[in-house]
Amino acid sequence: MKFDLLKTDTETKARRGRLHTAHGVVETPVFMPVGTQATVKGMTPEQREALGAEIILSNACDLFVRPGHELIKGQGGLHRFMGWDRPILTDSGGYQVFSLSDLRKIDDDGVRFRSHLDGAPLFLSPEIAVDVQSALGSDVVMVLDDCLAHPASHDDALRSMRRSMEWARRCRTRFDSIEDNPNALFGIVQGSTFPDLRAESADRLIETGFDGYAIGGLAVGEPIPEMYDIVEAQDPLLPPDKPRYLMGVGTPRDLIECVARGVDMFDCVMPTRHARNGWLFTTEGHIVIRHARFRNDESPIDENCECPVCKKYSRAYLRHLYVSKEILSSILNTTHNLFFYLDTMRRIRHFIESERFSELLAAARSSGAQ
Numbered sequence: 001m002k003f004d005l006l007k008t009d010t011e012t013k014a015r016r017g018r019l020h021t022a023h024g025v026v027e028t029p030v031f032m033p034v035g036t037q038a039t040v041k042g043m044t045p046e047q048r049e050a051l052g053a054e055i056i057l058s059n060a061c062d063l064f065v066r067p068g069h070e071l072i073k074g075q076g077g078l079h080r081f082m083g084w085d086r087p088i089l090t091d092s093g094g095y096q097v098f099s100l101s102d103l104r105k106i107d108d109d110g111v112r113f114r115s116h117l118d119g120a121p122l123f124l125s126p127e128i129a130v131d132v133q134s135a136l137g138s139d140v141v142m143v144l145d146d147c148l149a150h151p152a153s154h155d156d157a158l159r160s161m162r163r164s165m166e167w168a169r170r171c172r173t174r175f176d177s178i179e180d181n182p183n184a185l186f187g188i189v190q191g192s193t194f195p196d197l198r199a200e201s202a203d204r205l206i207e208t209g210f211d212g213y214a215i216g217g218l219a220v221g222e223p224i225p226e227m228y229d230i231v232e233a234q235d236p237l238l239p240p241d242k243p244r245y246l247m248g249v250g251t252p253r254d255l256i257e258c259v260a261r262g263v264d265m266f267d268c269v270m271p272t273r274h275a276r277n278g279w280l281f282t283t284e285g286h287i288v289i290r291h292a293r294f295r296n297d298e299s300p301i302d303e304n305c306e307c308p309v310c311k312k313y314s315r316a317y318l319r320h321l322y323v324s325k326e327i328l329s330s331i332l333n334t335t336h337n338l339f340f341y342l343d344t345m346r347r348i349r350h351f352i353e354s355e356r357f358s359e360l361l362a363a364a365r366s367s368g369a370q
């Protein structure tokens with residue numbers, strides 16, 4: 001994998017880049033739609049491609065539990081299995097296991113947990129996490145990390161961060177043992193909200209050496225301004241010639257704010273999950289489509305949106321589909337929300353290229369929309 005840093009904004013830390021992977025080129029900053037179960041819910045790969053998705057995220061841990069990485073490998077790998085021949089980034093499972101906190105047990109070897117499907121005991125180590133993602137054929141493999149709940153004490157955060165850094169080193173060793181490996185391995189900076197721990201974590205990862213650096217352990221309940229400060233403090237600690245990926249963030253406003261702080265890659269379930277709940281993003285903030293005020297509303301979701309849904313359907317129709325619990329409701333709402341996110345990234349890239357990113361940032365701040 002190769003990363004070209006094409007341009008750095010002069011007024012902010014925004015970066016315009018290009019990621020070359022085994023399955024094609026990704027223009028950054030980029031948003032990765034989340035396809036947990038080898039599908040972005042409510043969308044075919046062709047529909048995603050038409051909206052301009054360049055890379056998607058899938059969850060190795062979920063696929064490890066069902067249908068199993070060996071089965072997918074036997075089917076020709078994850079790209080072929082799900083009919084998507086563009087890049088895929090897989091997360092290692094740390095976060096999934098973390099969200100099942102009452103069913104897990106973590107020690108230095110790895111994490112023992114129970115399947116949420118049938119209660120079967122499972123074990124994930126740094127080595128297994130790399131093997132699973134490699135069997136899937138992921139273009140960007142993430143290290144296994146120990147995710148910590150928020151808030152955490154300095155002692156707990158230190159212990160967890162050092163364990164994560166040791167696991168990252170073991171992932172690197174395993175990854176490097178794979179012959180002719182065309183894929184990339186990203187490290188994940190941890191350390192909760194403590195600047196000294198984040199700095200130590202970044203140093204340790206850089207010493208090991210990765211193809212890209214993720215900022216992990218955020219968007220777990222800390223206040224938004226605190227998250228922005230942590231992301232900003234990360235910028236000078238990370239090598240400028242490698243991509244930076246902020247995991248699990250966020251709202252359209254968060255994307256612009258974090259691009260301004262030097263982030264190149266994002267993923268979040270928000271646009272797709274919110275779509276299924278009838279929460280739709282617009283340039284003036286969100287709307288909740290079930291509200292009675294849209295019952296007879298002929299206008300599109302967003303007058304300024306160029307997506308196929310806004311070109312054709314009214315809020316009244318979308319509200320009707322939602323309250324009638326029609327499958328098409330999820331499909332159309334997902335189409336609009338994903339387009340909105342992908343288009344936000346296109347505008348960000350365009351404004352960085354034309355040296356007007358600060359204008360976009362100022363407009364986002366003055367609009368008040370999240």
Ligand SMILES: [Zn+2]
Binds near residue numbers: 301305309339
């Ligand atoms: Zn739209």
